[in-house]
Amino acid sequence: MRKPYLPLVVLLLFVVIIGGSWLRIFNEYWQLVFLFMGINIILTVSLNLINGYMGEFSCGHAGFMAVGAYVTSILTVWLFAEDKVFGPPVLPAAWAIPLFPVALIIGAVAASLAGLLIAIPSFRTRGDYLAIITLAVNYIVKSAIENMEFIGGPRGFVGMKRVMNNMADVFNAPWLLIWTFIGMIITILIVHRFVSSTLGKGVEAIREDEIAAELMSVNTRRIKVIAFMLSCGLAGLAGGLFAHWPGGYINPGTFTILKSTEVMVMVYLGGMGSISGSIISAIGFTLLLEVLRPLGVFKWVVIPLLLVVMMLFRPTGILGNKELSDVFPRLRAIFGSEEESYALASD
């Protein structure tokens, strides 16, 4: 039997963050920081599936984020808000609250279908050539959005603020933060369950040696399609959440290679193939960006230098290929299943 402490801790966090935001204990600035933390965790954990566990080098994660962001926000604006292009809201605002996650899921599905664009070439291509394909897909997505005039083209897409305001008018709660938290937990759960499953072992087998894995009757094509679609779909979820941030707009310039680079940095900073590492580095990196904000432009001189120096001292990232529970075995005794703590006690 699994001890209930870990779900309890998560629940406590949920209550503290959401409740604190609801009661205005955390001001808008902190709510924004929490929002970006959650989105960065989703992005980092999902990219870690490809770049860490599968050992491929995908540098176009922002492209899939863009697909999710645009599909979700077009849906919500079309359905729940007055808009110049899409006309009056199709559904009453009260429906926005239950249907918002549905829009998020549709955005994620669209992004995972876009993920097929790199999953299919990955059957034949590996390594740096696949890296280029992901890079090209990122450019293609961005360029395609720029050429779609009906969603604003290069100027960007607006109207999500009205959706959020409508939702808040029906029932005042930090809806975006709630869904970001839930999305984050679901992402971590899905990726954790996936990499611990038989399929997940196949993913690691592909990383170690693709040909040997295939000889051992691992269905590499199936696993690659699932892994890419899962990772890209979660990126789309992050994009859908990001599109509804209080700024109220998204434009193609947000989803460039720079955004992808940021996510990659968080993955490698946390360590390839480590979910807890990804979570720690996503939180840490978001905080670092905020702490160094007073430096202005000079921030981007300091951060790369810090990261280069960190790489020199820890060439495998914060946690390397381990999880937090491998580094601190006592965590497993507290949070793990009872069998695990018995096994630990008998050591």
Next chain:
Amino acid sequence: MTLGIFLQHLLNAMQWGSFYALIALGYTMVYGVLLLINFAHGDIFMVGAYIGFFIATFLLGLGAGTALALPSWVILALTILGSMILTAGVGVTIERVAYRPLRERGANRLYLVITALMIGLFLEYLNLSTLGAADRGFPELIPTQVYTVGGVSFTNIKLIVIGLSVVVMIGLEMFLRRTKIGIAMRAISYDKVAVPLMGVPVNTIIAATFVIGSSLAALAGIMYGSAYHVLSFDMGILIGWKAFIAAVVGGIGEIRGAMVGGFLLGFIEIFVVALGQVPGFEWLSSTYRDLVSFTILLVILTIRPTGIFGVARRQKI
């Protein structure tokens, strides 16, 4: 499209492709020796252009210094040489400080790639925060002359850019085939285990690779400055990523691949824009440039997964 206009676009494409090809050479050489995608290379191009800018303005006396009254060809030669040497120094320093320690610790090569990305960001924003966001105008080192032959007009700079880059590429190919260092470079990219055991000094060869790659990027930077006269801190980002794509499409690790890939990308980009002016293709506005060119490259990579010149390495199990 008449023949004259076609030739006009062809010349533009060759100039544009020259920049891609010269930068792609730096990517592909480092990749061949180290299997490292040196993502800082686009920014080395930017550093080279800025160093050239400062040397040229100093020599021309445009800045605080006084004019030395040198003939213009001396200034041009000094600018190119000085920029190439200093930029090579920057490239080797980056290799020595950031990449080599990681390599010697046996870090996964993807961590090296991330380090390279960080170095690139560092160079960009160091430039932005010290020199400011304003664009710099590159001084005119060679007086521009416009020739018109049979309806095709071109400048002397365009001819020099194309000619110089072709000469450099032929020279590089000769260097790799004839000299000892060149042969050692090719040997290391062929076998990374046995060749060092044969007494080839790996670190020296790697340093030489960075010297050549960085100085070619500096040359490209000065030519870019002379052709377009605008320098900005982020000039290296997009051109660098695209040159990397060109290198991979040509077959990364192959010198010929970098040249062909660079010129190919230049041709595609220029002709997508040019085609938009032809009757019947008006829908193809210039904003489709990236979309079309990357889709074509994606198709090429799908048909030939290792690039145009790349050879699929056989894997032992």
